[in-house]
Amino acid sequence: SAPLRTHAASKGKFIGAALATSPLSNETAYRNIAATEFNQITAENAMKWDATEPSQNQFNFSGADAIVNFATQNNQQVHGHTLVWHQQTPGWVQGLGASAMRSAIQNHISQVVGRYADNPAVVSWDVVNEVFEENGSMRSSFWYNTLGQSYIADAFRAARAADPDARLCINDYNVEGINAKSTAMYNLVSSLRQQGVPVDCVGFQGHLAIQYGFPNDLQQNLERFAALGVQVRITELDIRMQMPRNSSKDATQATYYRNVINACLAVTACAGVTIWGFTDKHSWVPDTFGGEGAALIYDENYQQKASYTAVHDAL
Numbered sequence: 001s002a003p004l005r006t007h008a009a010s011k012g013k014f015i016g017a018a019l020a021t022s023p024l025s026n027e028t029a030y031r032n033i034a035a036t037e038f039n040q041i042t043a044e045n046a047m048k049w050d051a052t053e054p055s056q057n058q059f060n061f062s063g064a065d066a067i068v069n070f071a072t073q074n075n076q077q078v079h080g081h082t083l084v085w086h087q088q089t090p091g092w093v094q095g096l097g098a099s100a101m102r103s104a105i106q107n108h109i110s111q112v113v114g115r116y117a118d119n120p121a122v123v124s125w126d127v128v129n130e131v132f133e134e135n136g137s138m139r140s141s142f143w144y145n146t147l148g149q150s151y152i153a154d155a156f157r158a159a160r161a162a163d164p165d166a167r168l169c170i171n172d173y174n175v176e177g178i179n180a181k182s183t184a185m186y187n188l189v190s191s192l193r194q195q196g197v198p199v200d201c202v203g204f205q206g207h208l209a210i211q212y213g214f215p216n217d218l219q220q221n222l223e224r225f226a227a228l229g230v231q232v233r234i235t236e237l238d239i240r241m242q243m244p245r246n247s248s249k250d251a252t253q254a255t256y257y258r259n260v261i262n263a264c265l266a267v268t269a270c271a272g273v274t275i276w277g278f279t280d281k282h283s284w285v286p287d288t289f290g291g292e293g294a295a296l297i298y299d300e301n302y303q304q305k306a307s308y309t310a311v312h313d314a315l
């Protein structure tokens with residue numbers, strides 16, 4: 001039957017995947033599925049600061065370009081990920097004083113966003129990522145501790161200046177349901193937009209786990225953000241389980257995938273859903289969450305799982 005992207009496109013949505021550069025160049029099955037099933041791509045790591053500007057003002061776009069070229073060849077849109085984050089940012093940035101750090105943000109955003117500003121494949125960016133603590137206070141990162149909250153507005157303005165047409169997003173995890181963290185996000189986006197800061201979009205990462213339950217207010221949460229006038233999107237969906245897999249866990253996982261797709265379909269402002277990879281062969285989950293895994297829609301042998309069927313049938 002038709003690939004996911006055909007069904008998503010018929011609903012006016014994207015269905016995407018995060019891609020890693022090494023299997024993209026080494027594995028035919030990885031490349032073929034990535035090309036045929038998805039109409040949107042996010043670089044899993046290749047556009048992060050440590051990849052694009054490992055030392056000050058020395059830019060390396062080899063991985064980023066590989067992703068963008070792949071997307072161009074396959075008629076896919078690229079979501080740039082990510083410009084200002086407290087992880088995967090080199091030590092030279094973290095040690096800067098306030099004035100030099102402000103300049104480093106400006107230069108980084110102008111160079112990275114600027115490189116793809118005229119490239120029709122690259123349509124959106126995660127400008128800031130994970131700026132909140134779980135209780136909704138501002139995360140105590142080197143960004144915040146050096147610059148205060150102003151770095152967020154500065155980063156959005158720099159991105160707008162570098163590409164006036166790109167859709168600019170703020171992105172976070174554990175904000176899928178209505179809770180202290182998502183309400184802090186809501187209040188920040190509302191206040192930034194009132195001040196004229198160009199925030200166009202909110203990304204809900206969607207790193208879920210079947211043992212923690214489904215955020216049943218996901219659709220309601222997306223709707224309250226949509227009412228602020230922003231686009232919403234699920235940016236990093238994966239649904240992990242405690243290993244080993246079994247058919248009952250797979251069925252629960254499939255239901256969660258279906259629920260996420262249905263929530264996005266139900267909200268006009270939801271642009272689409274990006275899955276954080278697609279094959280369990282290449283997933284950050286086992287490396288990050290001890291004893292957990294099998295979070296994606298293809299198994300380690302590139303066979304479609306119940307979760308694939310759930311996404312397919314929901315679209």
Ligand code: XIL
Pocket residue numbers: 044045129205236284
């Ligand atoms: C993860 C990647 O998947 C890993 O390969 C890498 O080692 C660490 O980062 N939130 C994000 C993503 O915004 O960039 C993270 O990606 C997962 C959590």
